[in-house]
Amino acid sequence: MTASELRNLVRIWDLSVVEDTGIADSKYGRILNQLDYHANREWSVYLPALHPDYDNSYIARLANWIGNISDESDQKLLLEYALYISFISHNDFLSLYSTALNREIMPWITSLRNIRLDCPNFHDEVRLQIHDHTWYCPISDSMDINEFCKINHLSGISHKPTFLTLEKFGDIDKIKVYVREKKIKQIVLLEDIVGSGTQSKPAIKWAIDNIKIPILFVPLILCPEASGILDGLEAYSGGTFHYRPVIKIQKNELLGPNRPPNEGIIIADRIEAFVEKMARIHNLDQNSKFGYNNTGSSLVMFSNTPDNTLLLVHHESPDWVPLFPRVYRGEI
Numbered sequence: 001m002t003a004s005e006l007r008n009l010v011r012i013w014d015l016s017v018v019e020d021t022g023i024a025d026s027k028y029g030r031i032l033n034q035l036d037y038h039a040n041r042e043w044s045v046y047l048p049a050l051h052p053d054y055d056n057s058y059i060a061r062l063a064n065w066i067g068n069i070s071d072e073s074d075q076k077l078l079l080e081y082a083l084y085i086s087f088i089s090h091n092d093f094l095s096l097y098s099t100a101l102n103r104e105i106m107p108w109i110t111s112l113r114n115i116r117l118d119c120p121n122f123h124d125e126v127r128l129q130i131h132d133h134t135w136y137c138p139i140s141d142s143m144d145i146n147e148f149c150k151i152n153h154l155s156g157i158s159h160k161p162t163f164l165t166l167e168k169f170g171d172i173d174k175i176k177v178y179v180r181e182k183k184i185k186q187i188v189l190l191e192d193i194v195g196s197g198t199q200s201k202p203a204i205k206w207a208i209d210n211i212k213i214p215i216l217f218v219p220l221i222l223c224p225e226a227s228g229i230l231d232g233l234e235a236y237s238g239g240t241f242h243y244r245p246v247i248k249i250q251k252n253e254l255l256g257p258n259r260p261p262n263e264g265i266i267i268a269d270r271i272e273a274f275v276e277k278m279a280r281i282h283n284l285d286q287n288s289k290f291g292y293n294n295t296g297s298s299l300v301m302f303s304n305t306p307d308n309t310l311l312l313v314h315h316e317s318p319d320w321v322p323l324f325p326r327v328y329r330g331e332i
């Protein structure tokens with residue numbers, strides 16, 4: 001389906017509403033106009049769609065995505081659901097970087113180091129701890145630590161390796177020497193989105209076991225399933241590890257088995273039934289039809305789509321065109 005064909009189809013849907021009820025509310029036209037508005041602004045850059053294999057136009061991809069199916073009621077449902085998909089733009093991430101430092105990291109460091117507001121050298125001591133004694137590192141290369149440091153004007157410790165890489169290939173003795181020589185007193189680990197927590201857990205546990213200094217983990221976006229894993233790591237650490245998400249997704253914002261009964265978006269039951277039907281037709285993995293571990297999120301980042309997001313958004317096969325094509329990172 002082309003974008004023009006989708007617009008014509010939407011006009012027909014709205015006309016049929018008028019004929020059936022006598023009420024001209026232009027429901028589907030309004031949805032498409034809202035999507036079009038965002039598509040030309042904060043949704044205009046989606047990195048995986050810049051590849052020549054895909055169409056950079058969101059509306060063109062939307063038309064192809066809805067064109068995956070021929071049933072009109074399902075086509076209408078997909079158009080409605082498209083408005084519930086949360087797109088986290090590049091500008092959104094810049095705001096999350098600033099909030100992470102000012103709302104989560106600074107209070108943790110001042111409390112950790114007992115830096116009180118009534119201290120005569122409060123600002124100097126805070127600046128010293130934040131810039132010279134804190135090691136900011138990402139969990140994976142999905143988190144842009146360079147942008148995080150630049151927008152927050154963080155200098156000091158130059159090497160900022162991913163902890164997934166350190167956990168797999170790092171020489172712990174060299175790392176301990178580096179921590180000592182650089183006078184690192186605390187570590188702040190960051191990740192853009194944490195869905196189930198299974199990817200972050202080994203790297204964090206390795207850091208707790210081997211680098212015996214306080215650690216704060218700041219997921220910019222955290223899904224509910226990961227909270228249990230991170231709570232367990234806090235208890236395991238004996239007080240040396242804490243986590244503070246910037247945005248915490250609530251269970252009623254999910255779809256699938258993790259959504260509380262009788263809660264969630266108004267079309268939740270219909271979308272879940274459609275996902276079940278699609279999984280049967282396309283023989284999809286039952287444990288990932290609502291995203292990895294059936295997390296059930298509806299999130300898309302400007303840089304990629306998390307695997308915790310519903311498969312119908314990013315799944316790609318000879319008989320299914322994705323709305324947001326996903327770049328897979330391979331096995332960790």
